[in-house]
Amino acid sequence: MSHKPTITDSLEFPQNSMIPRAAFGLGFAGLIASFIGYFLQPDQFFFSYIVSFTFFAGISLSALITVMLHHITKASWGTVFKRFFEVFSSNIWVWAIFFIPVLLGMHNLYHWTHPELFDKASAEFDKILYGKSAYLNQTFFIVRQVIYFAIWGWLGHKLYKASVEMDKTSDWGMTTLMRKISAPGIPLFALSVAFAGFDWLMSLDPHWFSTMFGVYFFAINFQAFWPVMILLVFFLQRQGILKDTIKQVHIYDLGAWFFAFTVFYAYIAFSQFLLIYYANLPEETLWFYNRLEGGFEYIAYGLLIFRFALPFLLLINREAKRSRFMLGLVSVIVLVMHFLEIYWISMPANHAGDAHGLHFSWIDIATFLGLGGMFFGLFFNKFKKESMIPQNDPKMDECLSKSYHH
Amino acid sequence: MSAPAKKKIEEQPKLHGILGEFRNPKALYDVAALTVKSGYNKFDTYSPFPIHGIDKAMNLKKSKLGWIVIGHGLVGFCGALTMMYFMAVMDYPMNISGKPFFNAPAWVPITFELTVLLSAFGAVFGMFFLNGLPKLNNPLFNVDRFKKATDDGFFICIEAEDSLFETEKVKELLKEAGATHIEEVYD
Numbered sequence: 001m002s003h004k005p006t007i008t009d010s011l012e013f014p015q016n017s018m019i020p021r022a023a024f025g026l027g028f029a030g031l032i033a034s035f036i037g038y039f040l041q042p043d044q045f046f047f048s049y050i051v052s053f054t055f056f057a058g059i060s061l062s063a064l065i066t067v068m069l070h071h072i073t074k075a076s077w078g079t080v081f082k083r084f085f086e087v088f089s090s091n092i093w094v095w096a097i098f099f100i101p102v103l104l105g106m107h108n109l110y111h112w113t114h115p116e117l118f119d120k121a122s123a124e125f126d127k128i129l130y131g132k133s134a135y136l137n138q139t140f141f142i143v144r145q146v147i148y149f150a151i152w153g154w155l156g157h158k159l160y161k162a163s164v165e166m167d168k169t170s171d172w173g174m175t176t177l178m179r180k181i182s183a184p185g186i187p188l189f190a191l192s193v194a195f196a197g198f199d200w201l202m203s204l205d206p207h208w209f210s211t212m213f214g215v216y217f218f219a220i221n222f223q224a225f226w227p228v229m230i231l232l233v234f235f236l237q238r239q240g241i242l243k244d245t246i247k248q249v250h251i252y253d254l255g256a257w258f259f260a261f262t263v264f265y266a267y268i269a270f271s272q273f274l275l276i277y278y279a280n281l282p283e284e285t286l287w288f289y290n291r292l293e294g295g296f297e298y299i300a301y302g303l304l305i306f307r308f309a310l311p312f313l314l315l316i317n318r319e320a321k322r323s324r325f326m327l328g329l330v331s332v333i334v335l336v337m338h339f340l341e342i343y344w345i346s347m348p349a350n351h352a353g354d355a356h357g358l359h360f361s362w363i364d365i366a367t368f369l370g371l372g373g374m375f376f377g378l379f380f381n382k383f384k385k386e387s388m389i390p391q392n393d394p395k396m397d398e399c400l401s402k403s404y405h406h
Numbered sequence: 407m408s409a410p411a412k413k414k415i416e417e418q419p420k421l422h423g424i425l426g427e428f429r430n431p432k433a434l435y436d437v438a439a440l441t442v443k444s445g446y447n448k449f450d451t452y453s454p455f456p457i458h459g460i461d462k463a464m465n466l467k468k469s470k471l472g473w474i475v476i477g478h479g480l481v482g483f484c485g486a487l488t489m490m491y492f493m494a495v496m497d498y499p500m501n502i503s504g505k506p507f508f509n510a511p512a513w514v515p516i517t518f519e520l521t522v523l524l525s526a527f528g529a530v531f532g533m534f535f536l537n538g539l540p541k542l543n544n545p546l547f548n549v550d551r552f553k554k555a556t557d558d559g560f561f562i563c564i565e566a567e568d569s570l571f572e573t574e575k576v577k578e579l580l581k582e583a584g585a586t587h588i589e590e591v592y593d
Contacts, residue, residue, distance in 0.1 A: 270514065277511050280503060403458070 005400040009245045011391060013384035017239075019109060020380035027373025034370050037363035044361050046105035047350045051342045052367040054200055056375040057095050057308035058221030059228050063088030064152060065189055066225070067159050068182035071175070079254045079399035080246050081229065082163065082390050087382045093153030094378055098371065099145060102200075111349075112136040112206040119133040128207055135315050136206055144199060148192045155185045161389050170392040193218050201342070206351035212272040222336035223307075226258035227331030234328060242388055246298040248322060255321035261332070262315070266308035290348040295358025299344040307337040339368070419592040422545035423449075424573065426554065426580035427587040434560040437562035437583040438463040441564060444579060448568035452552075452561040467476035468495045471532050478528025479521050487513065545593045563591065 016165065063085040070078055070085070078085070090352050106113045116124040118133055150231070155338045166174040168169040194214025200214045233251060237243050292300055311330045320326045347358070390396065428434045431453060438451050442465045451460060494500070495507045505512070534540065546552045546563060555561055562575050573590070580588050 274511055274514065280505075 011387040023373050024377035027176045030370025033366035043108050046108040048363040048367040052371040060088050060092045062222045062225030071178045071182040076395040078397040079125045079395045086160040089156035091378045092156045096149035151192050172394050219268040223261040227334050230331045259315040262311045299340050407423030417483050421566045422593045423563045423564045424576045426585035426591045428559040449564040452555040474532035475528045479525040482520040486517040492522050518582040
């Protein structure tokens with residue numbers, strides 16, 4: 001009944017665009033500045049680095065799960081965004097290279113890497129960490145990282161390749177292949193991301209543990225993924241790219257995901273806090289105690305207001321999710337809060353020197369711009385190589401002719 | 407059983423509205439737009455399946471349900487906090503592992519639950535209220551042809567309550583719009 005929707009936009013990213021080069025330039029400048037920071041304040045550098053690293057790795061990881069969910073549910077809501085997700089997730093393997101500085105700085109970052117803690121004769125002997133040494137030891141840590149990045153890299157690369165091939169051959173059998181990859185991919189993803197959360201951020205405070213931390217780690221990253229997508233689409237459309245292909249209805253869906261996972265984030269983050277607060281066991285409460293003093297309490301209360309309450313109230317109305325201004329505003333707020341939340345999780349563990357208490361360093365900004373520049377440089381560099389939407393996807397027509405139900 | 411039946415015969419049957427049948431969704435869509443243009447606002451359309459965009463053609467305003475829900479939600483939110491404040495701070499304060507009587511984090515789950523519960527009540531019963539439910543009978547059921555509305559009939563009924571309603575004018579409107587069948591509906 002419905003006629004085939006036509007695409008009027010160019011589907012090729014403008015090859016002479018300055019965007020990839022500008023991003024790489026910013027990235028190199030930031031990384032060089034960070035490298036100088038390493039010589040001046042090594043501890044600060046490594047903590048700043050893990051914060052920014054997690055921020056951008058989280059975007060790629062969230063993109064990967066979104067691609068897999070899209071395949072497994074045979075969804076059509078986001079077919080126009082699928083290439084974005086695929087490019088983000090296919091770049092995860094590069095992030096393994098950017099993990100090397102973390103491995104080099106393990107001794108600065110992770111208290112549990114100090115050998116004297118496990119030496120019974122030493123005065124520093126730590127019975128609790130000794131009990132955890134089967135998991136928290138350097139060899140197994142490195143092995144785990146290899147496993148995580150192998151899983152993510154393989155899934156991201158495979159799904160991207162298959163989708164690009166479908167662009168060229170129109171072979172819809174590829175959708176079956178992608179579904180077959182995604183089905184086991186989702187549980188693998190869930191476990192590996194949970195453990196990555198334990199390794200990267202939770203083990204910064206090795207005495208502390210929270211069984212919810214894995215899902216908490218996923219929740220913060222996944223909430224922050226939607227504002228990245230929203231702002232990226234706004235940015236591209238402002239350059240005249242995909243202006244008519246990505247319509248208001250598609251952006252509305254991004255807003256709906258954003259709203260839903262704002263609530264999910266709040267539910268998870270608060271549940272973790274409430275259980276620990278109510279049980280009031282010293283081994284668990286200490287983590288929150290350190291994060292509710294020395295200036296960090298401002299971030300904690302800020303999260304409650306600016307990462308949940310305000311976005312919730314601003315986006316609850318349907319009209320708000322159709323307003324570009326409102327979506328853009330809330331996106332910026334939440335991304336700032338996301339950075340501050342990872343900062344708030346990580347930094348109190350940096351007890352070296354006079355680093356106690358909240359104070360920002362220029363190295364925080366340098367690593368953020370450095371890794372961010374590289375991240376988006378890599379993104380655009382890959383994005384410009386293929387069509388910007390999976391043009392021969394069987395769900396494409398359905399996605400393009402979508403309209404509001406109300 | 408016999409008494410109401412008798413009464414019905416004595417009473418003059420009240421005109422409910424004029425029912426027009428149309429051939430297909432497009433015709434119904436067009437007549438809905440035409441009806442709005444002619445100034446009627448007390449009318450409704452009936453079809454076997456949802457018709458995309460008919461709400462726009464009928465010039466339906468956005469449902470007020472959202473406001474009912476948020477009202478209930480706020481009552482639940484404030485009610486929960488008031489209740490717990492009265493119980494745990496004023497009426498029967500208890501020392502639970504040294505925590506303050508006014509224990510905001512511990513109150514969140516109950517506040518959340520009551521907000522959600524009352525919002526859900528507001529949504530369901532508000533929907534009933536706005537739809538005029540429960541309604542045991544509708545005058546349209548007196549029309550035999552109306553059964554087609556669940557099968558292959560597309561109907562519009564312009565109701566007598568409308569301030570512009572004049573039987574002849576309405577019939578003419580429907581006829582000009584291409585109705586295949588026009589019928590007066592009595593209550």
